[in-house]
Amino acid sequence: MGSAAPSIRLAGHSHPTLGLCFKLCSFAPDVCSPLTLAPERTVPTVSTQTSGVAAPALLDISIAHSPDSDDAFMFYGLATNKVRVPGYRFTHTLCDIETLNRRAREEAFFDVTAISFHAYPYVQDNYTLMPCGGSVGEGYGPMVVSARPMSSDDLGHIKLAVPGTLTTAYLALKIFNPLVETVTVPFDQIIPEILAGKYDAGLIIHEGQLTYSSSGLHKVLDLGAWWKETTGLVLPLGGNAVRRSLGADSLGIVTKAVRDSIQHALDHREAALEYAMQFARDLDARMANRFVSMYVNERTLDYGADGRQAIRKLLELGHERGIIPIAPKVDFVD
Numbered sequence: 001m002g003s004a005a006p007s008i009r010l011a012g013h014s015h016p017t018l019g020l021c022f023k024l025c026s027f028a029p030d031v032c033s034p035l036t037l038a039p040e041r042t043v044p045t046v047s048t049q050t051s052g053v054a055a056p057a058l059l060d061i062s063i064a065h066s067p068d069s070d071d072a073f074m075f076y077g078l079a080t081n082k083v084r085v086p087g088y089r090f091t092h093t094l095c096d097i098e099t100l101n102r103r104a105r106e107e108a109f110f111d112v113t114a115i116s117f118h119a120y121p122y123v124q125d126n127y128t129l130m131p132c133g134g135s136v137g138e139g140y141g142p143m144v145v146s147a148r149p150m151s152s153d154d155l156g157h158i159k160l161a162v163p164g165t166l167t168t169a170y171l172a173l174k175i176f177n178p179l180v181e182t183v184t185v186p187f188d189q190i191i192p193e194i195l196a197g198k199y200d201a202g203l204i205i206h207e208g209q210l211t212y213s214s215s216g217l218h219k220v221l222d223l224g225a226w227w228k229e230t231t232g233l234v235l236p237l238g239g240n241a242v243r244r245s246l247g248a249d250s251l252g253i254v255t256k257a258v259r260d261s262i263q264h265a266l267d268h269r270e271a272a273l274e275y276a277m278q279f280a281r282d283l284d285a286r287m288a289n290r291f292v293s294m295y296v297n298e299r300t301l302d303y304g305a306d307g308r309q310a311i312r313k314l315l316e317l318g319h320e321r322g323i324i325p326i327a328p329k330v331d332f333v334d
Contacts, residue, residue: 058089061254064103065114065240067094068206069280069288070295074133076272077264078257085257096187097205097238098164104241105166112242112254116164117311118171118318120241121326127241128251129311131302131332132259134239135295136310141224141235142169143209145217146201147194152221155180161194161202163187168237169205171314172223174323188281191215205237207281207291233310236303237295242333255333262300308332 063078065071077083078090093110095103101119103109108126114133115123144155155177162170162182173180182203185193190202195215204212212219227235240258242251265272273289280288299307308330315328 059087059250061088061090061112061246061250062093062110063090063112064093064095064100064110066097066100066206067279069276069283070135070292071114072276072279073265073272073292073296074258074262074300076268076275077261079261080275082268083257083261083264085253088253088257090257098167098184098187101164101166108243110243111246112240112258114238115241116166116168116171116238117236117314118168118324119166120239120311120330121315121319121324121328122166123241124326124329124331126243126245128244129330129332130240130242130255130258131308131334132240132255132262133300134303134307135237136299136303136307137224137227137235137237137294138299139225139228139234140209140222140294141227141237142167142172142203142205143212143219143223144173144201144203144221145191145194145208145212146220147197147217148200149218150201150220152177155201155220158200159183161185161190161199163190163203163205167205168235168314169203169223171318171323172227172235173203175317175321176221176223176226178321178323191217207283207287210287210291211282227314231310231313233313234299234307236307236311236314239311251333259301262296265296266301 063075065075075092079092097114097116100113101116104113104115104127105119105122108123120129144160156179159181162173162184163186164170164184170182185202187205190204191208191212193199194202194217201220224235227233242254246254273285273292276292277285277288280291283291303311312328312330315324315330318324319327
């Protein structure tokens with residue numbers, strides 16, 4: 001049985017790089033609109049595994065991730081059908097990470113979804129974690145930036161714009177200083193809102209970590225560096241969760257497909273970067289390559305023992321501090 005061509009749908013707000021508009025991801029699947037991808041170079045197609053599922057029809061697997069260059073790079077192989085799995089068809093939906101966090105928590109809609117690790121305790125009954133596909137800060141991570149120079153001691157006296165209260169960036173910030181006052185702002189509006197004078201400072205994720213200085217903003221705190229200094233561990237930011245109800249066989253097959261997609265991108269870096277550039281907000285090719293290298297690397301193929309330790313440490317500390325009300329029970333597809 002062959003594998004069908006994948007489909008990609010966008011759910012979100014106007015994308016500055018793609019130049020098209022689409023609605024915020026809602027809880028109705030029909031709000032997503034099709035995305036036409038730019039032409040890409042020819043790269044060999046590989047069938048990476050043999051499906052153990054004997055069925056008269058393809059098994060549809062819905063995958064959701066954020067419209068960012070690093071996620072696009074990871075899913076390049078699957079999204080462009082360079083990596084195929086006999087008997088399976090993968091559909092892709094793109095939403096901002098806080099929307100995905102909340103959708104996973106409220107209805108467990110997607111079979112595979114990118115989530116912030118902070119969100120995992122809220123979805124752990126329905127989802128388990130893949131051991132691959134995560135974004136990990138190796139001594140770097142989300143940053144607090146400001147319009148004027150200030151120290152981290154000043155953060156308890158101002159209101160910060162944050163990209164969502166289920167993001168790992170928010171969790172790390174609250175562990176750093178539980179008294180920080182925050183307001184949620186769409187992640188790609190935080191820098192503009194600071195520049196407009198609406199907020200003194202903001203917590204930035206994604207490509208903003210590389211572009212904030214070009215806007216004249218000042219770094220107040222790098223949470224990834226602080227976490228490394230405090231715990232000696234990497235800062236696990238986001239990962240891929242997969243629905244437990246798929247069953248053991250499909251959990252293994254789909255997880256391997258995602259890992260193979262990551263490996264394919266690493267093996268065909270130039271073509272994968274060209275594809276990912278469609279999602280590289282405000283980054284030129286050099287900066288996009290740097291950003292992708294920060295968050296898609298050998299650790300993305302497997303967290304490693306210390307990476308898994310870091311995930312558990314982060315969530316346990318969040319629970320101990322009263323930030324996460326649910327005791328985390330972290331497990332992985334192995």
